[in-house]
Amino acid sequence: MNPARAELAAIAAALCDPQRSLASLVGEAVQLRRLVERHSRLSMERQDGLRDGESFLPSGWAISPVQAGLCAREPYRSAAFIQGLALAVRERLDVSGGRPVRVLYAGCGPFALLALPVMAVLDADLVQFAILDVHAETLAYARELITALDLDSHVGEYICADAASYRIPAGAMPHVIVSETMNTALGKEPQVAILRNLHAQAPAAALLPAAVTVHLGLDRRAPDEPCTDWGRVFTLDADALRAWKQGSNGQGDSLPAASIRLPEVLEQAPRLLTRIRVYGDIVLGDHECSLNLPLPLPGKPTLAGGSVLDFHYRLGGQPGLAFCLRKTPESIQESHKTDSHY
């Protein structure tokens, strides 16, 4: 066997083992990152030009090949997605009647990182990938790496397209869709638009991540303390995708989100907390990777205790959560008092 493929096989067996805890897989995820960087033509050692090749799509920011490669340096995140993907594919395999499970990997990055271990542990007659990225350069790196690892037979198609508008061919409906095209609080990058487009065409496909929820609360005060959660602002999962498709909500340029009343006394500035259920009970919680870092509210506003924030999710080129401050009787009285000074 090709030595690089043999090395990958050993790492992959661990990463795809559902019995392993995510914390115990960090070492293997680091080994995987080193392996892909060694065998890729893309140099990750550069200090400049990190954003060369990025683009701003109608659905959000598509990061550059190097920035997408840097995602591999988040071992806990990678372990969660790889273990989840292996689980989703094996579950589908159990009910596929011997036919290969089709996976659509939307936003593969230069290393097709999440797919490689699954390709290494399952034969090509069990799993077939459609590998997609909007950047031709990124897709070319992924293709070269897959060839270098002797895994070509696992790929049915390489697709250079915007996953937020891509039409899936009728005969190629995926059983599993995996896309990690997100940023904290589902801002900036097109995760929501991509899953909306793909799920609408393949509603029976398993989604990874299965659910992303954004909450409003406070950051933890010490590393061993939990964050404070005042309530869920927004959910991205199969139920929400179905509801947005069916209802009148979400047909325009925004999606509905919750309203949250702040506590009367604010000890710190509120934060948006991003929690990800990758698949099954595989989760990424507060502070577990960069995607889960508590984020200040847009514009870092100064807010009074007791204010009510009406949130919505803005679609388009700069996607993300936004809010309006609700006018309460007290705040109207306050503004009259202020007015009376003039």
Ligand SMILES: C[S@@+](CC[C@H](N)C(=O)[O-])C[C@H]1O[C@@H](n2cnc3c(N)ncnc32)[C@H](O)[C@@H]1O
């Ligand atoms: C955050 S990186 C993830 C890379 C890799 N999947 C991983 O998890 O390590 C996101 C990738 O998605 C691609 N991407 C972003 N928006 C896209 C879109 N609308 N359609 C297709 N690819 C997109 C970017 O070019 C980038 O390669």
